[in-house]
Amino acid sequence: MAINDDECWSRVKGRLRSNVGEDVYSSWFARMDLERVSDGAAHMSVPTRFLKSWIQSHYADCVLSCWQAEVPTLQRVDLTVRSPIRQAALMKEGKVPAEDLRGDRNVTRPLSAVRVNGMPTADSADAFGPSPLDPRLTFESFVVGRSNTLAHAAAKQVAEGRRGDPVMFNPLYVHAGVGLGKTHLLQAVTFAGNASGQRKVLYLTAEKFMYGFVQALKSQTALAFKETLRGIDVLVIDDLQFLQGKSTQAEFCHTLNALIDSGRQVVIAADRPPSDLESLDDRVRSRLAGGLVVEMGSLGEELRLEILKSRVAAVRVHHHGFDVPHAVLEYLAKSITHNGRDLEGAINRLLAHNTLSGQPVTLDMAEREVRDLIRPQEPKRVKIEDIQRVVARQYNVSRSDLLSSRRTANVVRPRQVAMYLSKTLTLRSLPEIGRRFGGRDHTTVLHAVRKIEALVGKDPVLADEVELLKRQLQE
Known part of the structure; x- marks a missing residue:
C-alpha cells in the first residue's frame, strides 16, 4: 500500500471521528483497516461478519462521503471480513488488539x-x-x-x-x-x-x-x-x-x-x-x-436551527468552551437541508476544528468545513396518490373513477395518463402501479404507458397537458 494511501486513510479516519463522534467511532470503526485503493474503490476490511453487516447497514453513506471528501474520484467502498492470517499480521503490526482474533463476541460487547x-x-x-x-x-x-x-x-x-x-x-x-x-x-x-x-x-x-x-x-x-x-x-x-x-x-x-x-x-x-x-x-x-x-416530513429551516442549538448545548456539557455564533447556526440551518445526521455531522466537524486547532468557530471556518454537506435540493418525491388526485382534478373525474373498471372515453384517457405519470415520476414497478389502480394487471399498465408515449410524440395538445401535470406534481 502506497504511503499516500496510508496518509489518505488517516485523514478519512479523522473525518469519520468528527462526523459520528468518539464513542460511535470507537465502537464501530476502530477495527476497520484499509487494504488498498484501486479501480475507483477503497477496499476496507473488518474482523467480523457482524461488524461488516452493521457498518454496511448504518454507515455506508457516511464512510463513502468521508472518502470522497479526500478522493473525489472514488466511486465505492468495498468492505470485507479479514481472514485469520491477515488478522494475525495486523495484530503483529500493532494495528488491531489481540482479542479481535476471538471473533464476533468481542465487537458485540x-x-x-x-x-x-x-x-x-x-x-x-x-x-x-x-x-x-x-x-x-x-x-x-x-x-x-x-x-x-x-x-x-x-x-x-x-x-x-x-x-x-x-x-x-x-x-x-x-x-x-x-x-x-x-x-x-x-x-x-x-x-x-x-x-x-x-x-x-x-x-x-x-x-x-x-x-x-x-x-x-x-x-x-x-x-x-x-x-x-x-x-x-x-x-x-x-x-x-x-x-x-x-x-x-x-x-x-x-x-x-x-x-x-x-x-x-x-x-x-x-x-x-x-x-x-x-x-x-x-x-x-x-x-x-x-x-x-x-x-415524519422533511425538516424545515426553523426546526433545523433548533436541532443545531440542541446539539451545541449537548456538546457544551463536555466541552464548556465550545461556542458557535448564532450567525453560523443560521448559515448551517439554511444550507444543510438533507437530514438531521448531516446537521450533527456539521457540529462534530466544528467541534473537532475548535478543539484540535484551538481556533474559534467563525462563519468562514464553517463554510470551509461543511462544504461537502451542502447538497443540491432533491426533487420532490411524487406519490401515486398525488398523481391520481392531480389527474382527476385536471380531467374533471373522480379518483374512484380512475380506480374503477369503467371503460368510457372520458375515464380511460385520464387513467392511462395517470399510469404513465406513475411510471415516469415514481420508482414503483408495473405490478405495484397496477395494484394501486384497482388491482389491474401489469400488462394493462404497460399498454397505457406505451399508448401515452406514442400519443405525446404526435399530439402537441396532449404533450402540453402531460408537461403541465408534471410541473404541478413536482412543484
Whole structure:
C-alpha cells in the first residue's frame, strides 16, 4: 500500500471521528483497516461478519462521503471480513488488539449493556437479544417541530402506557426518509418504557429480527424464540423495509397478529408507507395499514436551527468552551437541508476544528468545513396518490373513477395518463402501479404507458397537458 494511501486513510479516519463522534467511532470503526485503493474503490476490511453487516447497514453513506471528501474520484467502498492470517499480521503490526482474533463476541460487547426487563443478556450468539441502543436518543433530546409533532405525540403516549391499559394505536407505524428522526423516536420509546418498569419493551432492527429467527431455526429453538417475542409488552421494530425472506415475513406476520390480538403494543418504523413496501406480504401490509400510520416530513429551516442549538448545548456539557455564533447556526440551518445526521455531522466537524486547532468557530471556518454537506435540493418525491388526485382534478373525474373498471372515453384517457405519470415520476414497478389502480394487471399498465408515449410524440395538445401535470406534481 502506497504511503499516500496510508496518509489518505488517516485523514478519512479523522473525518469519520468528527462526523459520528468518539464513542460511535470507537465502537464501530476502530477495527476497520484499509487494504488498498484501486479501480475507483477503497477496499476496507473488518474482523467480523457482524461488524461488516452493521457498518454496511448504518454507515455506508457516511464512510463513502468521508472518502470522497479526500478522493473525489472514488466511486465505492468495498468492505470485507479479514481472514485469520491477515488478522494475525495486523495484530503483529500493532494495528488491531489481540482479542479481535476471538471473533464476533468481542465487537458485540456494546450490546451487553442493553437489557430488557426479564430478557436474557444480548451478545452476537443470542437470538433473543435486543439491538443496541444509543443513550443519547431520548425524548428529552428529541426536537419537536411541525413536521414531527404527531409522530412525537403518538410515540410519547405509547411510552407512557402501563400494562393493562387499552391500546389506542396498534400498530403505530412511523415512516420518513433517512435522517429525519424515526430511529430516535423508536429508541426513545424503548428507553422510556423500560425506565418506567411498567412493561417489557424490546427494540429490534428488521435485520436483528431476521438474524434471531434464522439462528433459532438453526439451533432448533424456534418455539422459544416465538414465545419470547410474544411475551413482550411493547415490540419496537426499526427499518422494516429490510425485512426479507418468505419464512421470516410469515413469522413476523404471526408475531404481529399475536401481539395485536392480545392487546400488546407494536411500534414500527420504515422509510416508506405500508402500501409502498412491495416486498412484504399483502397480509402484513394490510395489518400495518390498519393502525396509525404517521409520516415524519422533511425538516424545515426553523426546526433545523433548533436541532443545531440542541446539539451545541449537548456538546457544551463536555466541552464548556465550545461556542458557535448564532450567525453560523443560521448559515448551517439554511444550507444543510438533507437530514438531521448531516446537521450533527456539521457540529462534530466544528467541534473537532475548535478543539484540535484551538481556533474559534467563525462563519468562514464553517463554510470551509461543511462544504461537502451542502447538497443540491432533491426533487420532490411524487406519490401515486398525488398523481391520481392531480389527474382527476385536471380531467374533471373522480379518483374512484380512475380506480374503477369503467371503460368510457372520458375515464380511460385520464387513467392511462395517470399510469404513465406513475411510471415516469415514481420508482414503483408495473405490478405495484397496477395494484394501486384497482388491482389491474401489469400488462394493462404497460399498454397505457406505451399508448401515452406514442400519443405525446404526435399530439402537441396532449404533450402540453402531460408537461403541465408534471410541473404541478413536482412543484
